[in-house]
Amino acid sequence: MQLLATVLEQHAPSPRKFRADIPRGLAAILLRCLAKQPGDRFKNYAELTQALTPYSSAAPTPATLGLRFVAGAVDQALLGVICFVIMELISGDFMTVMDTSARRSHVMWGWMLSGLVIGVGYFALLEGIWGFTLGKALCRLRVVGPDHSSPGWRALGRALMYVLLPPLPYWIAFQGDPRVYLNQPQAVQYLMSSTFLVALLVLFCTARRRNGFGAIHDLGHENPGESRAQHCNRGPNWR
Secondary structure (H helix, E strand, C coil): CCHHHHHHHHHCCCCCHHHCCCHHHHHHHHHHCCCCCCHHHHHHHHHHHHHHHHHHHCCCCCCCCHHHHHHHEEEEEEEHHHHHHHHHHHHCCCHHHHHHHHHHHHHHHHHHHHHHHHHHHHHHHHHHHHCCCHHHHHEEEEEECCCCCCCCCCHHHHHHHHCCCHHHHHHHCCCCCCHHCCCCHHHHHHHHHHHHHHHHHHHHHCCCCCCCCCCHHHHHHCCCCHHHHEEEEEECCCC
C-alpha cells in the first residue's frame, strides 16, 4: 500500500540525484515521461524522438562557416522584417518616421535601441531555449552546450556580443546621431557602413577547423570543466 501511494502521489526524483553526469535536459525529458498526468507527458513518439535527438550517441559535426553565414543572413533579414512591421504598426507611416528620425536624433536613438533589444531577445530566447533560430533551423544547425543540450542563459552572452559588436563603431563615431552621419562625405558613409562586416570578421577571426570553427562569442563563455557551446549540424536525424 505504501508503494502504491508513493506511485500515485509523489513525483519521481530527478535521475541526476543518482547520476550527476546525466544532462539536465535529458533528466527533464525523463521526468516528463514519468509525469502523473497524461497531459503533462509527450503527446506521441515523434515528439519524444525530437526531444531526445540532441542526446543521440552520434557526435555532432561542427557547422561550416558557409552554413553559419547563410543562417545569419536569414536571421538578419527576418529581424529587419520584424522591425519594419513593428514600426508600421506603431507609426502607420514608415517614411514619415524615417524622415523624423533623420532630423531628430532622439527618435533614431529610440528605434535603434529597440532594434538592438529585439535582436538580442531573438537570439537569446530562441537559442537559449530551443538551441536554434529560424535561420539555423532552415540550415539544419543547432547551438549546443557541453552536454548537447541548449545553452540556456549562456545564449544571452553570445547574443549580446553578436548583436552589439557590429554596430559599435557607428555608435562610437557618431554617438547614434543620424544627423552627424548624414553630414559626412559619401566616402565616409560607405566606410562606416563597411565596419559592420569588419566587426563580423573580427568575431569570427578565431574560427579554425581544429576548434570547431568557434567564433569569439562561442569561445568567450566557456565554463571550467565544460566544453564551449558551438554550432553543430544535427545531420540526418534533424526533425
